[in-house]
Amino acid sequence: MSGSYGTFSTKQEEKRKRTLPDRELIRRVYKYARSYRRNLIIGASATVAGAITGLAAPYMHAIAIDSIIETKDLSAFIWWIPLFVAIIMGNFAFQSIQTYHMRIVGEKVVARMRDDMMEKLQVVSLRYFSEGEAGRIISRPTNDANTVRIFLRLGLTSILVDISSIMGAFAIMLYLDLRLTLLAISILPVAIILVWFLGKYSRAAYRRTLITTSGLTAKMQEDLAGIKVTQAYAQEEETKKKFLKSQDENVKATIRAILIGSSYTPFVIGLRLIGTMIILFYGAMAVINGSIQIGVLVAFTEYQFSYFMPLVDLVSMYDQYQSTMSAIERMFDVIDTKVEVLDAPLQGASH
Amino acid sequence: MSISKPLLEYARSLKPKGGFTQSISAFRRLLKYHSGYRWFLTAIVILALIRSILFAIEPLYTTYIIIYVIGPPTNLKPLLGYLLVIFLAGIGYAISNFVLTLVHGVMSQYIVRDIRTDYYSSLQSKSFSFYDSRGVGDLTSRATVDMQLVDSFLRTWLGTVLNAVFTTIIIIVIIFPISPIMTLISMATMPLIFYFTTRLWTETMPLFKNMQLIIGRLGSYIQQNIIGMKTVRIFRREDDVVDGFKDVEDVYVNTAINAGKIQSIYTPLGPAILTLGIALVYVYAGETLGVPGTALAIAQVGYLILFARYMMRLTMPIRDLSQTLGTWIAAYAGLERILEITDTPRNVEDLPDAKGLKIGKGKLEFQKVTFGYVKDRPVLDDVTFTVEPGEKIAILGATGSGKSSLIYLVPRFYDIQGGSIKIDGYDIREFKLASLRKQVGVVLQDVFLFSGTIRENIAFGKPDASMDEIVQAAKSARIHDFIESLPSGYDTPVGERGVTLSGGQKQRMTIARALITDPRILIMDDSLSFVDAKTEQEIQAAIEEATKTRTTLIIAQRFSTIKTAQKILVLENGSIAEFGPHEELIANNGVYKRVYETQFIQKASPIIEEAGGA
Numbered sequence: 018m019s020g021s022y023g024t025f026s027t028k029q030e031e032k033r034k035r036t037l038p039d040r041e042l043i044r045r046v047y048k049y050a051r052s053y054r055r056n057l058i059i060g061a062s063a064t065v066a067g068a069i070t071g072l073a074a075p076y077m078h079a080i081a082i083d084s085i086i087e088t089k090d091l092s093a094f095i096w097w098i099p100l101f102v103a104i105i106m107g108n109f110a111f112q113s114i115q116t117y118h119m120r121i122v123g124e125k126v127v128a129r130m131r132d133d134m135m136e137k138l139q140v141v142s143l144r145y146f147s148e149g150e151a152g153r154i155i156s157r158p159t160n161d162a163n164t165v166r167i168f169l170r171l172g173l174t175s176i177l178v179d180i181s182s183i184m185g186a187f188a189i190m191l192y193l194d195l196r197l198t199l200l201a202i203s204i205l206p207v208a209i210i211l212v213w214f215l216g217k218y219s220r221a222a223y224r225r226t227l228i229t230t231s232g233l234t235a236k237m238q239e240d241l242a243g244i245k246v247t248q249a250y251a252q253e254e255e256t257k258k259k260f261l262k263s264q265d266e267n268v269k270a271t272i273r274a275i276l277i278g279s280s281y282t283p284f285v286i287g288l289r290l291i292g293t294m295i296i297l298f299y300g301a302m303a304v305i306n307g308s309i310q311i312g313v314l315v316a317f318t319e320y321q322f323s324y325f326m327p328l329v330d331l332v333s334m335y336d337q338y339q340s341t342m343s344a345i346e347r348m349f350d351v352i353d354t355k356v357e358v359l360d361a362p363l364q365g366a367s368h
Numbered sequence: 369m370s371i372s373k374p375l376l377e378y379a380r381s382l383k384p385k386g387g388f389t390q391s392i393s394a395f396r397r398l399l400k401y402h403s404g405y406r407w408f409l410t411a412i413v414i415l416a417l418i419r420s421i422l423f424a425i426e427p428l429y430t431t432y433i434i435i436y437v438i439g440p441p442t443n444l445k446p447l448l449g450y451l452l453v454i455f456l457a458g459i460g461y462a463i464s465n466f467v468l469t470l471v472h473g474v475m476s477q478y479i480v481r482d483i484r485t486d487y488y489s490s491l492q493s494k495s496f497s498f499y500d501s502r503g504v505g506d507l508t509s510r511a512t513v514d515m516q517l518v519d520s521f522l523r524t525w526l527g528t529v530l531n532a533v534f535t536t537i538i539i540i541v542i543i544f545p546i547s548p549i550m551t552l553i554s555m556a557t558m559p560l561i562f563y564f565t566t567r568l569w570t571e572t573m574p575l576f577k578n579m580q581l582i583i584g585r586l587g588s589y590i591q592q593n594i595i596g597m598k599t600v601r602i603f604r605r606e607d608d609v610v611d612g613f614k615d616v617e618d619v620y621v622n623t624a625i626n627a628g629k630i631q632s633i634y635t636p637l638g639p640a641i642l643t644l645g646i647a648l649v650y651v652y653a654g655e656t657l658g659v660p661g662t663a664l665a666i667a668q669v670g671y672l673i674l675f676a677r678y679m680m681r682l683t684m685p686i687r688d689l690s691q692t693l694g695t696w697i698a699a700y701a702g703l704e705r706i707l708e709i710t711d712t713p714r715n716v717e718d719l720p721d722a723k724g725l726k727i728g729k730g731k732l733e734f735q736k737v738t739f740g741y742v743k744d745r746p747v748l749d750d751v752t753f754t755v756e757p758g759e760k761i762a763i764l765g766a767t768g769s770g771k772s773s774l775i776y777l778v779p780r781f782y783d784i785q786g787g788s789i790k791i792d793g794y795d796i797r798e799f800k801l802a803s804l805r806k807q808v809g810v811v812l813q814d815v816f817l818f819s820g821t822i823r824e825n826i827a828f829g830k831p832d833a834s835m836d837e838i839v840q841a842a843k844s845a846r847i848h849d850f851i852e853s854l855p856s857g858y859d860t861p862v863g864e865r866g867v868t869l870s871g872g873q874k875q876r877m878t879i880a881r882a883l884i885t886d887p888r889i890l891i892m893d894d895s896l897s898f899v900d901a902k903t904e905q906e907i908q909a910a911i912e913e914a915t916k917t918r919t920t921l922i923i924a925q926r927f928s929t930i931k932t933a934q935k936i937l938v939l940e941n942g943s944i945a946e947f948g949p950h951e952e953l954i955a956n957n958g959v960y961k962r963v964y965e966t967q968f969i970q971k972a973s974p975i976i977e978e979a980g981g982a
Contacts (some may be wrong), residue, residue: 021927040511069421076645078676080648081650082669082672082673085650085654085753086650086653086654086657086669086672087657087660087665087669088660089654089657090662091655094650094651094654098647098651101643102644102647103649103811104646105643106640107638108636109636109637109640112632112635112636113636115632116628116632117625117628117629117632120624120625120631121625121628122623122629122634124620124624125621126627128617128618128620130776131616131617132610132613132614135590135593135609135613136610137608138593138594138597139600139606139607139609140606143598144595144600146594146597146598154594155505155587155590155594155595157589158587158590159587159590159591163583179741192745206977222962232510233512234508234512237488237508237511238504238505238508238510239492239594239819239964240488241499241507241508241819242504242816243490243502243816243818244492244494244499245496245499245781245814245816246812246816246818246828247492247814248492248496248781248805248827249779249781249810249812249854250800250805250806250810250828250881250885251801251803251805251806252828252831253492253493253802253831254936256492256832257488257489257492260488261485264481264484264485265481268477268481269476271477271479272473272474274479275469275470275474275523276473276474277474277749277811279466279470280463280466281460282466282469283459283462283463283465284462285461285468286458286461286462286465287458287462289458290455290458290459290462291455293426293454293458294451294454294455297433297451297454298447298451301437301438301447302431304438305437305438305442305444309671311434311438314434315430315434315673315677318430319677319680322613328642329766335653
């Protein structure tokens with residue numbers, strides 16, 4: 018007897034407490050990635066290099082305007098243009114290398130983890146597949162694997178890009194002007210708190226859509242499994258009514274999540290705007306005083322752009338990171354299942 | 369042969385090119401779904417235009433600060449005014465962006481709902497033959513996983529396309545009057561960017577679509593493996609399952625890597641080319657700059673900065689645009705899988721002049737009936753017999769003799785190819801499908817119960833049934849006492865989330881469900897073979913009670929059922945071998961007598977050959 022009648026639902030999966038620390042999970046995923054260490058190292062370095070070359074662009078603009086055009090020292094274009102082109106081409110090349118290698122790592126690691134899961138599923142006790150558990154087990158090599166795949170391919174890269182962009186932008190800003198840098202980052206704490214706070218609401222709303230979605234999936238699955246009965250009793254209309262009700266709930270929850278999820282962008286933009294105004298006001302004064310040049314002022318407004326958005330991105334990435342860790346844990350849960358007894362061929366045929 | 373060989377062959381057969389025109393026609397279909405939301409579309413266009421205009425304000429006013437505040441000549445007076453404009457434009461931008469996202473999002477959910485409803489409705493009207501060849505898992509995943517891909521495209525696509533178009537136009541409108549030559553220089557790279565973006569799209573689209581198709585199949589392969597794990601174990605095919613799986617994974621990973629290669633070449637090209645355009649503008653500006661430090665020179669520098677910043681800002685809509693193209697590629701693969709099902713024609717339908725007829729006495733006639741699942745391969749051939757009102761006919765035959773097909777023809781789960789089936793003299797095609805099915809009680813081979821209470825399940829065919837009717841049906845089906853013994857009685861939940869019922873209990877539940885409508889005609893597929901003696905007795909009693917006064921066709925597994933039938937129909941290879949009462953057939957000394965002596969006398973019951981009801 019299986020004891021539990023529970024059907025698969027995201028709600029239950031979400032509620033489950035995580036037992037392994039992140040560090041342990043990352044270490045184990047890295048074990049898989051180790052075979053592709055070359056790709057991983059190349060990919061990661063290319064990501065950092067790409068972010069840095071990307072950041073060099075506004076600085077190059079500042080040089081062009083302040084030291085070359087404004088001073089009519091056009092001969093400097095002889096070194097400036099090749100360098101500018103090289104930086105841009107480098108940026109392009111690094112991004113290509115990064116996309117390519119990170120994709121290889123992501124796809125291969127997940128494929129190997131999935132292979133291990135499938136291999137284990139063939140030998141674990143048949144009791145593992147007791148009634149109502151099929152949906153849960155199926156979702157591990159499919160849905161969970163997909164979550165991890167997307168994270169390794171996109172999430173991990175954007176975390177690397179974001180971090181190196183933020184660090185790079187700070188470094189360059191500090192090099193350009195200390196006072197303006199301090200002014201520029203004065204709004205940061207407010208921004209982080211705001212994004213975190215609003216993010217909590219949006220995470221809760223998003224979780225609700227997951228629950229209604231899994232309810233809708235279960236409804237669909239049951240309606241289709243029982244379609245012959247429904248048709249035999251000509252109850253199509255009645256069944257459809259119930260399905261549409263479940264669907265409407267899902268639509269409502271999703272719209273709510275969209276509303277909450279998008280409502281924090283105006284605040285973020287508003288805050289960034291305040292930062293821009295501070296820079297423009299004090300920057301313009303500084304240019305008039307002669308303490309900085311016009312190109313530096315413009316570069317500052319651009320760098321403010323290049324650290325602010327990655328930061329927001331990074332904070333919102335936390336969610337994806339969390340769900341990926343849970344997915345990884347669930348995948349290892351399958352891989353680690355103990356093989357208790359090898360069933361005799363017919364033993365599992367209960368009822 | 370490996371179990372996964374068909375899957376592997378399928379994965380390898382997918383072509384890396386083509387499909388572009390199909391994508392356009394799928395896009396048209398998607399546009400049609402938008403047509404009911406004209407107001408949303410109008411709002412999106414207006415908001416996108418406002419958003420693009422406001423997006424261009426900040427660089428313009430920063431340039432004004434450089435030219436008119438910093439100077440020379442320096443003039444602090446307009447500074448706060450300019451900053452205010454920048455602030456208001458930014459707030460306006462944020463608000464229009466928010467409203468646009470919301471309107472777009474709401475519209476996308478309505479469209480997703482419409483597509484899914486169409487899909488669901490079409491599934492409801494598909495005939496049994498459609499479901500015979502398709503898995504529930506696959507059909508569900510089309511409405512969920514594939515739908516999610518369509519959803520993520522629908523949420524932003526129009527806003528992104530309009531953003532790229534409007535922002536480009538507005539920037540050109542602002543900078544062209546300032547310097548036509550610099551505008552031309554900076555815009556010269558535009559066609560190249562467009563070209564590379566399109567290349568990226570057309571070359572990766574088929575690959576992404578293939579990945580989608582493989583992952584879909586891989587998912588149902590995993591699902592089958594897990595659901596059918598017992599069978600895999602019994603036949604010791606575990607290694608086969610995993611080996612084949614790894615091969616398919618490899619095809620998938622290689623496709624992904626190929627797509628990555630193409631993507632990694634084209635994706636960064638657009639922004640790179642755009643920035644090169646800026647270098648050209650700088651050189652031109654450097655050449656034409658007036659004497660440094662003068663008002664003319666500062667104006668030139670200010671506008672130069674405007675040009676450079678606008679061009680850098682253009683990289684964002686362009687990047688978003690190619691990202692949207694990427695989501696379209698995935699959405700297209702998903703949409704195609706959804707529409708493939710929605711568009712499959714239904715093959716059992718109401719005739720135009722079908723009526724809601726009432727079955728009176730319940731006389732059933734088969735006249736020269738021919739039927740096959742595949743053309744020219746008849747499962748039933750020239751079947752003719754008559755069932756008088758209230759008569760019970762037991763149907764007997766080996767696996768594949770066409771027993772199930774025969775009884776499923778009565779409620780038109782399948783349509784016959786030749787001959788006719790009549791109830792009370794009316795051809796069954798003269799009935800409206802719903803009216804026919806509501807009057808023919810069916811106990812299927814598969815004892816499926818919906819999740820819900822016992823009461824809801826018994827009353828499934830008659831949702832407004834009174835409690836008395838439900839209890840009466842349960843009593844007739846000999847399940848009432850069991851239900852009463854449960855803690856919540858008739859309100860006990862069953863199905864995946866409820867109590868687990870035994871096979872025998874499930875079967876009696878389905879008998880009760882069939883009796884609730886008090887049908888004149890009853891068809892039963894009694895294939896439950898392995899049950900203990902007590903259950904056997906209870907089921908027997910239930911069947912007896914149910915069939916007492918009704919015209920009944922029953923596929924019989926038990927001698928007790930056959931014994932109480934007025935007539936026996938023996939099917940052999942799709943034709944009637946014998947038809948008549950027990951004594952008459954025994955006297956005939958034919959197939960029935962042989963079966964009777966070998967199966968029922970020696971082994972009593974059931975017919976071993978039918979084990980598992982395959």
